[in-house]
Amino acid sequence: MNENLSIRFGSLELSNPLVAVSGTFGYGFDYEPVIPPEIFGAIVVKGTSLEPWPGNPPPRIVETPAGMLNAIGLENPGVEVLVEEYLPRLAARDVRVIVNVVGKTVEEYVGVARRLQGIEGVDALELNVSCPNVKAGGMSFGTSPAAIDNLVGAVRAATDAPLIVKLTPNVTDIAEVARAAEEAGADAISLINTLLGMAIDVDAGKPVLANVVGGLSGPAVRPVALRCVYQVRAATSLPILGLGGVASAEDVIAFIMAGASAVGIGTALFADPLAPHRILSDLAAYRARYDEWPVGRAHL
Amino acid sequence: MLDPSREGGPEVFGARLVHNAPEGRARRLLLVVEEDIAPVPGQFLQLGVGGGGETYLRRPISIADWDGARGLLELLVLPVGKGTGLLASAQPGSIIDCLGPLGRGFDLDAAGPIPVLVGGGIGAAPLVYLARRLAERGCPPLTFLGASDHPGLAGEKSLTALSRGVVLATEDGSRGATGMITEVMLRNPGELEGATAIMACGPRGMLAALKGMARERGIPAYGSLEEHMACGVGACLGCAVPMSRPESGKSYLRVCADGPVFPLEEVILA
Known part of the structure; x- marks a missing residue:
């Protein structure tokens, strides 16, 4: 990988700013050989719970203008399968791995963090307090500064790993939530998770998704994500993993200028699996314009 | 396998x-x-x-x-x-x-000497290549093709050339027998005599009927499912189909990566 694309994201040195985001890249291997996991600065593996979660009934996805809604419901085989099956395979590869952690209760989040404590190949944890598609936990933690404080504090005490808190845009004041995460001991913020939305099948006269509502992602959400990154950068000093609708190198630079020092790509992989290759190639030209990555440059 | x-x-x-x-x-x-x-x-x-x-x-x-x-x-x-x-x-x-x-396609080794192919509407599409490969192995299939009406039938010409026989049905009777293809199969049970496997693609209702037919006859049945997809490679878990026998917290399979072809006994088609 091109060395001059490297960037510091908190305590992690990434080979480049591009990160495959949780829920869009499985455990790193589904897109091989089209997208080898090594091309990313880091990958965030699927949201992982203490016990297996079955996920929501179908239909789980629907296309929307410049994006899609999903209501997967955090289907995952649980932390034990992650540790036994996927992390050893990832440890054999030259890629930084961030584990997205989910739970219905504080104790479940803490349980996952404890199980991952000291496991080889886990570079950071990303606390998912922002999934709109599960009935308990998820977004209910991320919309309340008090709940964030309680959860982040408890997980902080259970792990030495860098702790990233992934925020939802479905709040009135995202800066307030980010400050709560910072005060509770988070090492970094990632944002945004999906925007709550829905679609209706007018022929059937009912919602398209079995879960009724789902999370909107794709280029449609990019301006919202950029705004959130900008606001959180202004409100905290934590490093930011910015994501939401990123599909080009220009998008990556825009998120960096808004304040991100790592930039996620997700839904764009579905539309164009060659997008990461193209972005990294184009990023080299952007990088050459600057002495250092222009993190936060757009702040006046 | x-x-x-x-x-x-x-x-x-x-x-x-x-x-x-x-x-x-x-x-x-x-x-x-x-x-x-x-x-x-x-x-x-x-x-x-x-x-x-x-x-x-x-x-x-x-x-x-x-x-x-x-x-x-x-x-x-x-x-x-x-x-x-x-x-x-x-x-x-x-x-x-x-x-x-x-995705995972049809297992040619599971077809046996007398495979039966069943296509509903545009679902006939993957059966053309399947019939070609079966014919190359010396096991040309017996093929049943159905649709709502004549313009809804797909692949008829190719499948006629590649199969040992073709039975056609349309719900409005504009081509072949009148009725759904699975009804026509039930009306002519002799046609399935000796069949070693059913391989199908079409609407879920058709696949559900075939699942029952195959179970009664004790022959394996495989169906290719259609579903909206995002990634298509197994990463996003968007194209879930319920498993007949959930196991240890896992209730769904991915149509894109675990299928699109499944043994029909393994999935819930309702």
């Missing part, structure tokens, strides 16, 4: 459209492919359809036929929405953006 998916995984390639002609209500697309994609029957491609933001995701389309010697790929596309509408109206000379081949 051999893993009926392609070794080496999918690739991204451009295929040049050289022919686009009607086949009933569907379009028959012929494309030239430089890469040796060597698909398994039942596998599919994720096709970029252009069209800007209104059609952001790719469209999963079955491989209807593949001529490796000439690098010729055949697709049958029924225009049902914006994305398939764009594909169906693509002009010869244009390059179609393809990801694939994807």
Whole structure:
């Protein structure tokens, strides 16, 4: 990988700013050989719970203008399968791995963090307090500064790993939530998770998704994500993993200028699996314009 | 059992459209492919359809036929929405953006000497390539094709040439016997005498009826499922189908990566 694309994201040195985001890249291997996991600065593996979660009934996805809604419901085989099956395979590869952690209760989040404590190949944890598609936990933690404080504090005490808190845009004041995460001991913020939305099948006269509502992602959400990154950068000093609708190198630079020092790509992989290759190639030209990555440059 | 998916995984390639002609209500697309994609029957491609933001995701389309010697790929596309509408109206000379081949196809070794193929509507598409490969192995299938009406039938000409016999049915009686294809099969039970496997693609209701028929006869039945997809490679878990026998917290399979072809006993089709 091109060395001059490297960037510091908190305590992690990434080979480049591009990160495959949780829920869009499985455990790193589904897109091989089209997208080898090594091309990313880091990958965030699927949201992982203490016990297996079955996920929501179908239909789980629907296309929307410049994006899609999903209501997967955090289907995952649980932390034990992650540790036994996927992390050893990832440890054999030259890629930084961030584990997205989910739970219905504080104790479940803490349980996952404890199980991952000291496991080889886990570079950071990303606390998912922002999934709109599960009935308990998820977004209910991320919309309340008090709940964030309680959860982040408890997980902080259970792990030495860098702790990233992934925020939802479905709040009135995202800066307030980010400050709560910072005060509770988070090492970094990632944002945004999906925007709550829905679609209706007018022929059937009912919602398209079995879960009724789902999370909107794709280029449609990019301006919202950029705004959130900008606001959180202004409100905290934590490093930011910015994501939401990123599909080009220009998008990556825009998120960096808004304040991100790592930039996620997700839904764009579905539309164009060659997008990461193209972005990294184009990023080299952007990088050459600057002495250092222009993190936060757009702040006046 | 051999893993009926392609070794080496999918690739991204451009295929040049050289022919686009009607086949009933569907379009028959012929494309030239430089890469040796060597698909398994039942596998599919994720096709970029252009069209800007209104059609952001790719469209999963079955491989209807593949001529490796000439690098010729055949697709049958029924225009049902914006994305398939764009594909169906693509002009010869244009390059179609393809990801694939994807998924687990039909297991040819499970077909036995007397395979029965059943296609419903545009679901006949993957059966053409399946019938070709079965015929090459000396086991040409007996094929049942059904649709709502004559323009809804797909693949009739190719499947007639590749099968030991073809039974046609339309619900309005405009071609072949009158009724749903599964009703016609039930009315003529002798046709299934000696069948070693059922391999099918079509609406879920048709597959559910076949599941019951195969169970009564004690023969294996395999069906290719259709589902909306985002990634197409198994990463996003968007195309879930419920498992008949959930196990240790796992209740769903992925149509794109665990299928699209499943033993019908393994999935809930209702």
